Amino acid sequence: MTVALRYLRESIAPLVPMRERTAVEASLGRALLEDVTALRNIPHYRASAVDGYALRATMTAGASPARPVRLSLETCQWVNTGGLVEPSFDAVVMVEDTSLDGSELLVSKAITVGANVRPPGDDVMRGQIIAREGDVVTPQHQALLRAAGVEGLLIRALPRTLYLPTGDEILPVSYEGPLPAGTVPETNSILLRGLFSRWGFPLTVGDIIPDDPARLRQALEKNMDAYDLLLVGAGSAKGKKDYTAEVFSSLGDLLFRWVRTRPGRPAMAARIKGKPVLCLPGFPMSSVVVAMGIVFPLLAHLQGLPAEEEKALSRALGSFGSEEGELLFAHSSPPGVEEWLRCQMIQIRGKTIVWPLPGGASSMRAMSEADGVAIIAEEKLECPKGMKILLHKSKEISLERRILFQGSNDPAVERLISPIRRLGCDMVMRSVGSVGGLAALSRGECHLAACHLIDPETQSYNDSYIVRFRGNAQWRRRQLFFRQQGLIVAKGNPKGISSVEDLARPDLSIVNRQPGAGTRVLLDYLLTEKNIAPSFVKGYDRQCITHLDAASRVAYGLADVALGIKMAAEAMDLDFLPITEEPYEIVYPEECHDHPGIVAFLEALEDQQWRAEIDKIGGYRWIC
Amino acid sequence: MTVALRYLRESIAPLVPMRERTAVEASLGRALLEDVTALRNIPHYRASAVDGYALRATMTAGASPARPVRLSLETCQWVNTGGLVEPSFDAVVMVEDTSLDGSELLVSKAITVGANVRPPGDDVMRGQIIAREGDVVTPQHQALLRAAGVEGLLIRALPRTLYLPTGDEILPVSYEGPLPAGTVPETNSILLRGLFSRWGFPLTVGDIIPDDPARLRQALEKNMDAYDLLLVGAGSAKGKKDYTAEVFSSLGDLLFRWVRTRPGRPAMAARIKGKPVLCLPGFPMSSVVVAMGIVFPLLAHLQGLPAEEEKALSRALGSFGSEEGELLFAHSSPPGVEEWLRCQMIQIRGKTIVWPLPGGASSMRAMSEADGVAIIAEEKLECPKGMKILLHKSKEISLERRILFQGSNDPAVERLISPIRRLGCDMVMRSVGSVGGLAALSRGECHLAACHLIDPETQSYNDSYIVRFRGNAQWRRRQLFFRQQGLIVAKGNPKGISSVEDLARPDLSIVNRQPGAGTRVLLDYLLTEKNIAPSFVKGYDRQCITHLDAASRVAYGLADVALGIKMAAEAMDLDFLPITEEPYEIVYPEECHDHPGIVAFLEALEDQQWRAEIDKIGGYRWIC
Structure with a gap:
């Protein structure tokens, strides 16, 4: 899959960044396309850095705890932290260094001009760059930018993706009544929507296209301009995949068919009008593997981000981190393919143990129950019991508070989990x-x-x-x-x-x-x-x-x-x-x-x- | 702060989980409040596990590559993977084990009854529990649940939080025209909104309350019932904090004033009608520290989740992971407080180096420029150069592609960053x-x-x-x-x-x-x-x-x-x-x-x- 992905990267140019203007408040997590300069100073006035009395520094000359200086309260002014230091004053004495005696203030410390006064621009100066091209906007940026008087930002528009489910046997998930035998509800778009939403990318889902090359061709041609990435959801039929390849070839260049990954093997990619078009396999888990392993890094590539494979995988899986464990039992990985195993994980006597869940690419249940994915490299065939493998987690799990039950199956005990x-x-x-x-x-x-x-x-x-x-x-x-x-x-x-x-x-x-x-x-x-x-x-x-x-x-x-x-x-x-x-x-x-x-x-x-x-x-x- | 948090946890009971019914499609990331059982089998019919020919197993008896069995195509039926196996057939032979000879099918492998046929419920059986109370809904769950005919879910409602900014000197961030001296735009709510949005919790922001105990009291009383957590944003004035404590005490029990954390010290908490009410310090960085260190774990506690301090901190900071580095220069941490340092990080000659940014709690710029936060424990005072500290990242940073410039300040060189x-x-x-x-x-x-x-x-x-x-x-x-x-x-x-x-x-x-x-x-x-x-x-x-x-x-x-x-x-x-x-x-x-x-x-x-x-x-x- 890595090879397929690299080839895709070489064949498809990153998008010319599309610009979008947005309010600072709506920019969280988005990438800036320009340097942003402060429109006002922070603070924008001479502000006190402490709670205390604003005064002229010369008035405190010689003051000490033993010999405090006595001042009329009329010659100074109480000021809160952050409060305005009036132009007639040039310093602030901390309240801790003063005491009150009737209408007089006793100052027990001599201070210098400018003491405890933050000049305008102390934190940020007008005209100063406060956020840069490439910054991904954080809540901290948002507050800073608004404080500096910035309202709008130029951000990178996100790549637009269209998903087109196909197949005569596919019914809308909203289909009313019992499903006829031989039909399958269209749930892959729900899976993809969820993944895209976690990743922070928009996804549009088209209507289900019947098994008709002309209709698929028509749908692709119609949507080619409005999207940056097109995904075609294959049904599971062999015949169908053939015509998808045909349609792809007739519209552009077929870049690859099949990837050396299991599940996910029947993935396919083409470049049509310079844009990437992918065919995702129909089985849910195959679709997930291709989405995480190819679609997500491709979205990053389209944005012109560097190819950081380890990081991309971790983000694609949901940023729950990865953890090493020992295989609970020997596993034979098929030759010539990279295998994505859906695994669960447990900690026992200080040892972390991982095991793959049964069920093939068609199993939605195993996919849903897994704690994450472990990837067995193409060249690895026999994985002995106890072998260390890395689990990329797709859920938050609390190993210290989790137990593993092995033994006789009983539905009443299963219900104890809740x-x-x-x-x-x-x-x-x-x-x-x-x-x-x-x-x-x-x-x-x-x-x-x-x-x-x-x-x-x-x-x-x-x-x-x-x-x-x-x-x-x-x-x-x-x-x-x-x-x-x-x-x-x-x-x-x-x-x-x-x-x-x-x-x-x-x-x-x-x-x-x-x-x-x-x-x-x-x-x-x-x-x-x-x-x-x-x-x-x-x-x-x-x-x-x-x-x-x-x-x-x-x-x-x-x-x-x-x-x-x-x-x-x-x-x-x-x-x-x-x-x-x-x-x-x-x-x-x-x-x-x-x-x-x-x-x-x-x-x-x-x-x-x-x-x-x-x-x-x-x-x-x-x-x- | 840990002590304050523990005390809060002991003083405030978790919420009785509030239930909310939602569509599966809208449930991503939410916690289930009940076990969910499948409403239909997956598959819901006898489905072929392969591309091949459906037939009766007995017809293949004795077949081998050397002596294939010849069948009329009328006695069997082509079936795609996932396709319906009609009741008249009891097995499917893979297409790879067959060849066509005119209208005859040559089968080169003997198969048994049920071979390559997935019975109904093979993946999921109707009535089986497919998602459990406590599960946090993933995209994979969503697809599985919809495939199993589930439409609605009972999920845990999220705690409702209200933020009330206060202070005569505070102006709405939308204030038109130049800011008068001594006023401060209300940007802490922008910061909090961003943090809450990252965390996946709702936040309502109230109008700015002037410095008037009666008005604060009124606002708290009015909103006490509609929210699970109330946050009062203090201005920076000492006098003000005093009256906030007074108002809190008059309405309920003051739980703590001050926390041993810097920044963030002037935090305050009360229990009013059994609900937590917090006063957040006015300085932006102080506000962030209290939000991450107390508010986020409190939100988890209100939901009845276990107190996992390390994990909570990592999630509060944004789940960008943590990384150890050596201090670039010696740092003196004030006695008696846990210190949150805003740091940057670099890798040089294989060594990871971390340094705190200058600027106090009032600096929005340092807060925004930091890569994350390192926490210096209360008992740690002198941190020598080279000391290992853990940086909790709040941004994605690519250390291999980043350089550190030290030297003469020049604005033209600064502009090279973009x-x-x-x-x-x-x-x-x-x-x-x-x-x-x-x-x-x-x-x-x-x-x-x-x-x-x-x-x-x-x-x-x-x-x-x-x-x-x-x-x-x-x-x-x-x-x-x-x-x-x-x-x-x-x-x-x-x-x-x-x-x-x-x-x-x-x-x-x-x-x-x-x-x-x-x-x-x-x-x-x-x-x-x-x-x-x-x-x-x-x-x-x-x-x-x-x-x-x-x-x-x-x-x-x-x-x-x-x-x-x-x-x-x-x-x-x-x-x-x-x-x-x-x-x-x-x-x-x-x-x-x-x-x-x-x-x-x-x-x-x-x-x-x-x-x-x-x-x-x-x-x-x-x-x-």
């Missing part, structure tokens, strides 16, 4: 299953794990697993609640499923959870109990990592049944056949007991609003 | 006199020095001084121009001054420049030439550090005559009696020759616009 936040802390979660959580805790990779693991030998929950993973460490345990596990089946139970035995029916297929998930351990236990071999269960190998995900497979007919909790069935409007009740337990190391996040977690468990919400959904029984 | 900036670089200047500049250069404390120093022995300029200071270092020299030095006298020369000899007249007083200034060296040379001892020259010991400053003393009748350059006389509309012409020369170390700032400086010397400007003013003669 009460924890109300207590000024935060929790991020990774659903890695009960066993995965205990293993992560034993490696010191989370503050908190949760499990519901039945031991087939003893038929008791959790104890044997915790003992195994804990080793010599001190861990605290706490049971949160019992929850019902059961069979999630389609509404009305059309296949007449009634028990675990039915899972072996050849006309049924299930969806399972990942190895190490407590629910999968439970399924294995239940199957063993009924003497059913997994190979007789159709779909046993199809895995989901959350209850809700499993339920959704049932809801969309991809499976007939899943073992899971009642809340997931309810959320998907499915039927639920209770099988058993299990204890859900959290575990955390002794040394985390005082962590503000753990303290908040434990306090949040008593949150009545949260409990009432869970009770309403049902399928949970409180332990106390 | 052409240098047009070349993408920057220059900051310290007027330390010709000798001071050479000394700084010899210590490696600037990139560039300038001098015009006559050697009384040889009557030649600069050579002997440069040889003395250079030592073994390699320095480059370049003469920029000749400039006229002469006597600056009042308009019309009322005292009939005609030559250097007149400076000894008992009815005249002069203003001199600081020791080491080339102009002072010249004066000494001229006096020696005429056999006049300095003790015969009245005002010989009164010092200014710039030509303009010296001229202004003459303009305001504080002196009758000063030696200086023609430009300064012109700027102040004074008369000028030429005495001599001197060469003005710059010097820089060999190793700085390639510094982008020096390159830009040398290039800027050829700037025709700059030369024309200087020619217009007059008193300069170009060397080439």
Whole structure:
């Protein structure tokens, strides 16, 4: 992408700065296009620098604390700091060096001519340059300029950008009623508007252009003169991109197609009438990557600002700074591309840990949940666990007050995040299953794990697993609640499923959870109990990592049944056949007991609003 | 100030969050007050994850590159990435794994049911929480929320702040015509508006309240209910502050008077009807210090956010980050107060150097020119040269492209800053006199020095001084121009001054420049030439550090005559009696020759616009 950007910079000349006259009050953050000189002195009169008495210096000759000089109050004048020193006086004695005795002033210090008097122009002289070409106006400038009598400023006009969404399948976001299958609401312009607004640049969004080269061509020709930068939002279709390139080529020079970046690869740029025209990929995250990595620096280039790549990236991402952390797990980066990873970050035992969120360029959720972006260089392929990477933050995060939960997925615990936040802390979660959580805790990779693991030998929950993973460490345990596990089946139970035995029916297929998930351990236990071999269960190998995900497979007919909790069935409007009740337990190391996040977690468990919400959904029984 | 702030936090309860409903599009940067659940699935239909052909997976059984499966195109359907996979199909084969042969499709890979098909809800499921209470809305959230069918959000209303300027001497900034002596334009509200706007908080500014306790009381009572925070802008008068405290006490509890901070000491706070009311000091810089150090964190506290002092300071200053540097010269900090220094910063030979700008709390110019603020802790008194201090930046600065000029003050060189900036670089200047500049250069404390120093022995300029200071270092020299030095006298020369000899007249007083200034060296040379001892020259010991400053003393009748350059006389509309012409020369170390700032400086010397400007003013003669 850096190469693409450099090539763009070479191919497109910066704009001749367009001038705009504006009031000082409306100039915050804008760049001056001329030196500004003061129109009046500050102060514009002889002002006292202190609270005290204006007088003639000669009158204080010989004064000392031991032998104060006595003056009639009529020969001097009280003056406040900043007040006018009348022409008949040439100095001000500080009030601290005087005392009053009836109508007489006792002065205990001899002062010289001009003492404590600020001459006109002491701070700023009329005609003096007080702000310069290139200054970006701050609140401090604004106050100074107005104080110096300046009203209007010549500032650099901002580059004008037009975004044109395209695609037959794209509907306006304001579309009323349910979306037809195969259509996509036009949300990329919302994303871009937000980014442009953060950056302080204007953005105009055009109407959606259908998949018709003539229409795109027409739209570009019509708007070429009124804008400095045109962005075309591609739909996701391969055919479409081809015609965009064709249209670009027919109007000007195609500068590049594809960039070596993931996501963001299908970006494209042309120079039409000397102006840059970019095609942004349709996937939201791809669009963000190209917006931050190319569009923002290009806006800076158009303004004639120097190419400072590190700084541009930090500003493009929102100026929340960057922070180094160690990769939580190994990551393979595809060869030949620079990869932008959406990551979350945590601090644990003084170590900062970073991990990429799952989901491709199409995932709006991962994009939204990420704390920021880490960039894996093109030449980097295998990134081992523990490798240091730099996270460019796009949010303000408070690492000291945030905990990482790894373990069994549970929607009730997920809902604890808000009460924890109300207590000024935060929790991020990774659903890695009960066993995965205990293993992560034993490696010191989370503050908190949760499990519901039945031991087939003893038929008791959790104890044997915790003992195994804990080793010599001190861990605290706490049971949160019992929850019902059961069979999630389609509404009305059309296949007449009634028990675990039915899972072996050849006309049924299930969806399972990942190895190490407590629910999968439970399924294995239940199957063993009924003497059913997994190979007789159709779909046993199809895995989901959350209850809700499993339920959704049932809801969309991809499976007939899943073992899971009642809340997931309810959320998907499915039927639920209770099988058993299990204890859900959290575990955390002794040394985390005082962590503000753990303290908040434990306090949040008593949150009545949260409990009432869970009770309403049902399928949970409180332990106390 | 930290103590004052903590006390305020303890005394004032955070606001009960006020709720506000807003459109997703208008919610950027605002905090959510509730969890938000998706109203529809993303995708909301079975979508293809690739460009390819939708088909039934069983049709591909046994396919391999060596033995592709042949299918009629009628049994499958082309589908774009993101496109609808019709219910009759259960998988999508990537276009890369196919080829066309007439009306037949050759599939070279066997795929399983569900391959490359994203089920509905694959990214986001209806009913799933997609943004949480406490989230600060990002562009990414906005796009996600709208894609999930969410239109409105419940967000935290921002605290409402009212600023009430006070003071009989304060005039509206829009005041027409010349300001009467002793009045001050009301610019603190402009400063506060700018700061609030950067912070993202609303600010209402009231009318100026005259110095009348009853009027202030009335204004507070009237606005108490409509605002969450009231700020009273004190004039600078001591008497006034007294009555403000009185009014505060009569309406509620006075929490503190004075803070141990400089500037900013006269801050005051009260709790009236449970709400915080602050009195901001009148001097602009004092007002900024209290705004950043108390008002901003208080706004965070009112919103119930945790007290994160470091972060709050960085955000209050504008999120330009902080950087450590070494003090350029020793600084004495007053005892018992935390001192906020307005500083500039430079990088030289890999070392970062910081220095405080001169001027007290009243200086709007220093406030505006500073790169940021360094805070000297209360217990720190003597800060030796080279001490590390942390600069909290309030501007974006590019240290690699910036040079520091130290040396003789010259207005023409000052005007070079803009052409240098047009070349993408920057220059900051310290007027330390010709000798001071050479000394700084010899210590490696600037990139560039300038001098015009006559050697009384040889009557030649600069050579002997440069040889003395250079030592073994390699320095480059370049003469920029000749400039006229002469006597600056009042308009019309009322005292009939005609030559250097007149400076000894008992009815005249002069203003001199600081020791080491080339102009002072010249004066000494001229006096020696005429056999006049300095003790015969009245005002010989009164010092200014710039030509303009010296001229202004003459303009305001504080002196009758000063030696200086023609430009300064012109700027102040004074008369000028030429005495001599001197060469003005710059010097820089060999190793700085390639510094982008020096390159830009040398290039800027050829700037025709700059030369024309200087020619217009007059008193300069170009060397080439």
